[in-house]
Amino acid sequence: MIFLPVTIPETITVHLGAPSADAPNVTVPFADYIKNVASSEIYPTWPEAAIRANIYAQMSYALNRIFTEWYRAQGYDFDITNSTRYDQSFVAGRDIFENISNIVDDMTGSYLTRGNAVEPLFTQYCNGTTVTCPGGLSQWGTVPLAEQGLSAEEIVRSFYGDDISFVTDAPLAPALGGSFPGVTLRLGENSEDVRTVQTRLNRISTNYPGIPKIYPADGIFDADTEAAVRAFQRQFNLTPDGLVGRATWYRIASVFNNVKRLSELDSEGLTLEEISRQYPEELREGMSGVSIKLLQYFLAIVGEYYDALPRWQASQLDGVFGRQTREAVESYQRMLGLPVTGVVDRATWDALLSTYRSVLLVQPEQQWLELFVGLPEVFLVSGMRGEDVRRAQELVNIISRGYPEVPAVTADGIFGDATESAVSVVQTLLGLPATGAVGPLTWEGMARLAADVEASSLVNAGQYPGYTLGEEGE
Structure with a gap:
């Protein structure tokens, strides 16, 4: 998966109301936005470690909205709202607390990620008194932890988990105002914007296999790319013209964000x-x-x-x-x-x-999945044994015939280190978290990859077999 590096935007555009409300937008420096949110959400009298822990969450939340183009991908002309039903509190024109301002200045360029992920973590949080959010940060709950002597980083990990990473000193970059390149992409184009479309469509096709994969994702808008765009447009009720205009660009971005988030929020990482x-x-x-x-x-x-x-x-x-x-x-x-x-x-x-x-099974290409249709209900982790493990190993071995980076394993029904390692490689191919555990998206993705390998081994009479033929006698 190819991601653009995460940078801190100079400005952020805030909608002063719910997403669909008829309300004005304001564009403010990103640091000023965080200072406003922090001054609106928490108290300046709290211990500094508690304030810093909250600011980590507030920065990551806002950067995730910008990085994923959450609202712009839905056709809106802003980055985030000030509605606490959807986002963070922002009060236009409010006074900023001096100590909070100083802390934000010191922390600008910081955000959270989970594991090896690149994008800023979508840091759900709530006040912890009138509203609770399992798995999120409790704002009031940070105070006693700070009073016990925990650092801001220790407080953050106590809420979000030990696999949290802290990014600091991310570079500042001009606000983009949306990623649409400004021109319609079509057959014959060659650019990084085309590569972005190809990469996103390949990831989306993991969840929507009616959209064909594009190989290679080289930035050249060829016939395969056009076919994938048309399939995407048909799937999502857009005019299937094979052109990537503004509507198709942002619909691709929206679906891409959703399937990635579903991958993060499904049970791939649970035991x-x-x-x-x-x-x-x-x-x-x-x-x-x-x-x-x-x-x-x-x-x-x-x-x-x-x-x-x-x-x-x-x-x-x-x-x-x-x-x-x-x-x-x-x-x-x-x-x-x-x-x-x-x-x-x-x-x-x-x-x-x-x-x-x-x-x-809604797509004809997925009929091969019938053998595995019950398996997405089964979770497999290292140490398990049985027929379901053997089936997973068989899928891995089929995939390894078409993807040399995937090691073949012994189909013995024992989920050992070799199987876990091979599954992790397959998950990387699929754009899933490389947990080594087999959950619903991994089952589905492995079945599709195996189906592709099986299909690619069938050639018509006289068709080039895909490999170099040696001299006679070799």
């Missing part, structure tokens, strides 16, 4: 002790946890294929069964003729799993 693919319990409004996040994941994937269901932004997969989740459940129940209760009982859960399975 079997943390999640079960069996029906967990009756799920209803007010509940939270991993089971709710799993429910939201299924609803989000299914919602991409059925017009009767709402579309999800990946950031809304928060593991909290709120109004939006209830309404999505009701829409699903209504579509299938189930009792519209908004409660996920066993009948609704089983139906949703069945619909999710059908989504895996």
Whole structure:
């Protein structure tokens, strides 16, 4: 996966209201924006370590919105809103606390990432009193930790995990105001913008296999690129003209951001002790946890294929069964003729799993997946044994025939170090976190890669076989 380096923009454009509200935009220096947010969200009398921990979260949150072009990819002309329902508090024209201003000046250029990720972490946080957010930072919760002597970095890791990385001194760059290159990309173009489109479409095709892969992603807008653009446009109800204008550019950016976020928020990195693919319990409004996040994941994937269901932004997969989740459940129940209760009982859960399975097979190219259709419900981690492990190893070995960087493994049904290493390489190919564990996206991605390798080994009579033929007798 190719990413542009993360830089700190000189300015950020803030919409003074909810995303769709008729409200003005203001453009302010990025550092001034963070000073305003910090002065609006937290108290200057808090211990400095607590203030710094909060500023880490606030900077990363804003930079993630800019880096992923979250709002611009949806057609808006701003980077972030000041609505706390969606983003961070920003009060135009407010006074800034002096100590907060000094701390922000000292920290400008800093943000958080997770593991080996490049993009700034989407740092969910809440006040921790009237609102709680599992997995996010509690603003008031930072205070007692600072009073216990923890540093800002230790406080951040206590909320977001030990795999958090701290980036400092990121360079300053002019604000871009959106990444659309300003010209329509078409057959015959050769540029880095074309390479960006190719790279993003290749990642999107991992989740939407009806979109063909583009090899190589070399920045040349050739017939394969045009075919992939047309397939994308058909998939997302755009005019299938094969041209990448503003609407197609930002729709690609939006879907790219969503599939990446789904990869981060699905259960690829969780152990079997943390999640079960069996029906967990009756799920209803007010509940939270991993089971709710799993429910939201299924609803989000299914919602991409059925017009009767709402579309999800990946950031809304928060593991909290709120109004939006209830309404999505009701829409699903209504579509299938189930009792519209908004409660996920066993009948609704089983139906949703069945619909999710059908989504895996909606494209003709995916019929080869039928053998593996039940496997996305199985999580595999190092140390496990059995038939499911052997099937994963068989997929790895098929992939290794077409991708020499993937090592073949012994298909013995034992998930050892060699299998874990090979799976990590495959995940890197797929643009997934290289955890070495096999979750739903890894199952699906491995099956598709294996299908591609199997298909590429079949040639017509007289067709060039793809390798150099030696002299007679060799």
